[in-house]
Structure formats: C-alpha cells, structure tokens
Amino acid sequence: MPGLSCSLPGPTMGGVRPLPAGPGEPDGRFVLEDYEPACLRLHREGRLAERVAAARRELEDCCACPRNCHCNRIRNETRACHTGRYAVVASAFPHFGGEDCLRGWRGSGTIFFSLCNLRCSFCQNWDISQRLSGKECGPGEIADLMLGLQEMGCHNVNFVTPEHVAPQVIEAVAEAAARGLRVPIVYNTSAYDALSSLRLLDGLVDVYMPDFKFWKPETALALARARDYPERAREAILEMHRQVGPLKLGPDGLARRGVLVRHLVMPGQEDEAAAIFEWLAGEVSPDTYVNVMGQYRPQYQVGQIAANGGTKYAAIDRAPRPQEMEAALASARRAGLWRFDERREPARRRAN
Numbered sequence: 001m002p003g004l005s006c007s008l009p010g011p012t013m014g015g016v017r018p019l020p021a022g023p024g025e026p027d028g029r030f031v032l033e034d035y036e037p038a039c040l041r042l043h044r045e046g047r048l049a050e051r052v053a054a055a056r057r058e059l060e061d062c063c064a065c066p067r068n069c070h071c072n073r074i075r076n077e078t079r080a081c082h083t084g085r086y087a088v089v090a091s092a093f094p095h096f097g098g099e100d101c102l103r104g105w106r107g108s109g110t111i112f113f114s115l116c117n118l119r120c121s122f123c124q125n126w127d128i129s130q131r132l133s134g135k136e137c138g139p140g141e142i143a144d145l146m147l148g149l150q151e152m153g154c155h156n157v158n159f160v161t162p163e164h165v166a167p168q169v170i171e172a173v174a175e176a177a178a179r180g181l182r183v184p185i186v187y188n189t190s191a192y193d194a195l196s197s198l199r200l201l202d203g204l205v206d207v208y209m210p211d212f213k214f215w216k217p218e219t220a221l222a223l224a225r226a227r228d229y230p231e232r233a234r235e236a237i238l239e240m241h242r243q244v245g246p247l248k249l250g251p252d253g254l255a256r257r258g259v260l261v262r263h264l265v266m267p268g269q270e271d272e273a274a275a276i277f278e279w280l281a282g283e284v285s286p287d288t289y290v291n292v293m294g295q296y297r298p299q300y301q302v303g304q305i306a307a308n309g310g311t312k313y314a315a316i317d318r319a320p321r322p323q324e325m326e327a328a329l330a331s332a333r334r335a336g337l338w339r340f341d342e343r344r345e346p347a348r349r350r351a352n
C-alpha cells in the first residue's frame with residue numbers, strides 16, 4: 001500500500017521480557033494479571049454489530065467530534081476534518097518511540113490517521129495532520145493492518161489521531177475482533193473527542209492515551225483554533241477514566257488497561273501545566289499516569305503566532321528550557337501526582 005510502511009522489526013524475543021520498574025513500581029493496585037482485549041467480550045456477546053450501526057448513524061449527521069459539523073459523511077460530505085466516509089491511513093508500522101509500557105521490545109503497532117480536527121500551530125506531524133497523506137482505507141483494510149501489526153509481534157494496536165475517525169475505528173475493531181485480534185487497543189488522542197464517540201468506544205478501547213494540551217480557552221483558540229478544547233478535554237478524560245480507570249500494566253510491564261495522559265511542556269506556559277496537573281490529581285485521580293513530555297520544538301506555524309501574538313506567546317518560538325521542565329515536574333508532584341514517565345528529548349533519543 002503506498003504511504004504505508006510495515007517493515008518487520010529486529011529479531012523478536014521469545015517469552016516475556018519484563019521492563020524495568022519505575023520508581024515506586026510495581027504496585028499491586030496497578031498490575032493486571034489476567035488479560036484479554038476488551039473488545040473480545042463484546043464480540044462474544046454479539047454486541048459489536050449494534051456499535052457499528054450506531055457509529056454509522058453518527059457519520060450520517062456528523063457529530064463524531066466537538067466540531068459538530070452535521071454533514072453526511074456516509075455520502076462522503078466533508079467539513080472541518082476534510083475526511084469523508086473512509087479514514088485516510090498515513091502509515092502503519094511498529095513504533096519504537098514513546099512510552100516504555102507501549103513500545104516494549106517489539107514495538108507499538110501504530111496506525112497514523114491523516115487529517116485532524118484541531119489546528120495546532122506547533123504540530124510535529126503537520127504534513128500528515130493538516131494535509132491529506134496516505135490512502136483511504138475501509139474497515140476491512142484497517143483490520144488487515146491491525147492483524148498484520150499483531151503478526152509482526154507488536155504489543156498493541158495504537159490508533160494515532162483517531163478523533164475524527166472514531167466511527168471508522170469502531171468498524172475496524174469490530175472486524176478485527178472477529179478475525180482474531182488479541183492485543184490491546186490504544187486510542188492515542190488529542191482529547192478533542194465527542195462524548196458520544198467515546199461512549200461508543202466503551203468496551204472496545206483498552207488504553208486511552210489523551211493529550212491535555214491547554215488549560216485556558218484563549219490559549220486553545222490562539223494555538224489550536226478550538227476555544228472549547230479545555231472543556232471538551234476535561235469531559236473526555238473523565239469519561240475515559242470512568243471506562244478504564246488508572247493505567248494498569250501486566251507483569252511484563254506492558255500497558256493493559258487504563259488512562260495514560262500526556263502533557264507536552266510548552267515554553268512560557270508553566271501556569272497552564274500546573275492547572276492541568278492540579279485538575280488531574282484532584283478531579284480524575286492522583287493515581288493518573290502522566291507522561292510529562294519535553295520534546296516541544298518550534299515548527300509549522302509557530303513563528304507567525306509568536307510574531308503576531310505579542311509577548312503572550314513569544315516564548316513558544318523556542319524549545320523548553322531545563323528549568324521549565326523541572327518546574328513542570330515539580331508542579332505535577334506538588335499537585336499530588338506520582339506516576340510519571342518524565343521523558344526529556346536527549347533521553348528519548350538514547351532510548352530509541
């Protein structure tokens with residue numbers, strides 16, 4: 001398939017290779033011994049067809065994400081996300097970056113969707129999120145990719161940027177479940193998700209991995225053209241937590257079920273990070289697993305925003321400083337969060 005790279009990783013290892021425990025781990029409350037992907041239960045109970053039917057109804061008058069465009073995507077109409085009846089897959093491959101508990105030693109089976117419902121001015125993947133890149137794939141083709149990644153030995157199937165194609169993800173998971181899927185489903189999202197879509201995903205997704213990007217509506221409007229992002233993200237993360245709870249790992253150290261929140265530390269936005277961490281600890285759970293990410297780099301339209309936004313956003317035209325990363329981590333700990341993946345860019349490069 002053009003645009004898709006599905007190369008085999010290096011030699012796969014037999015058996016289980018536990019990952020190193022983090023500080024304070026393992027904690028029995030966050031270990032899941034017995035496991036099967038959530039969707040298999042719905043498959044056995046014969047309840048996936050009704051989810052697929054509801055997902056298709058959502059596409060007829062599209063409110064699959066908070067943009068609420070109300071176009072008929074079954075008829076291939078498009079609006080804000082420029083995506084019609086079928087999802088566009090930009091690439092699918094075993095990914096060896098990101099969190100240890102997802103990439104493990106055989107990689108996370110990532111399926112990157114093209115196009116997006118947000119307009120982040122700093123998007124690192126803008127060439128696929130803001131431009132059409134890849135190939136339209138029906139549910140059967142996406143299920144083929146999922147099962148192919150499983151065959152390669154990937155520890156999970158990881159849907160990246162799925163908010164605008166949540167109904168198509170449901171169709172594909174239903175098909176893959178019937179055809180032998182046995183690894184966890186990871187939903188790797190900006191958190192600009194509709195509650196209606198998340199409720200249709202209840203019992204299909206094992207690990208939710210939402211970003212929480214901005215706290216203030218004015219920042220979300222200026223940097224991602226979505227003033228309601230903070231409110232929608234709070235609703236979405238609460239719903240995800242209601243469905244799957246705090247992140248639990250298997251005895252091998254791999255993610256099995258739960259919520260893993262990512263926050264990308266942005267220079268000059270320390271107060272937003274602190275507010276996000278306080279809310280996560282206070283309103284979701286102090287046991288929320290958080291990846292405090294330090295790989296922000298100015299790119300795409302950031303120069304324009306920094307130049308036109310006055311002093312307010314001037315700092316986003318540079319990488320975060322070490323003291324800004326330390327301040328973000330300190331504010332997370334002060335808030336009461338204690339389960340971290342505190343990656344900085346040099347460590348990420350070494351680990352990769």
Ligand code: SF4
Nearest residue numbers: 062065068069080081
């Ligand atoms: S998924 Fe796309 S078409 Fe549907 S509401 Fe969101 S942006 Fe609009």
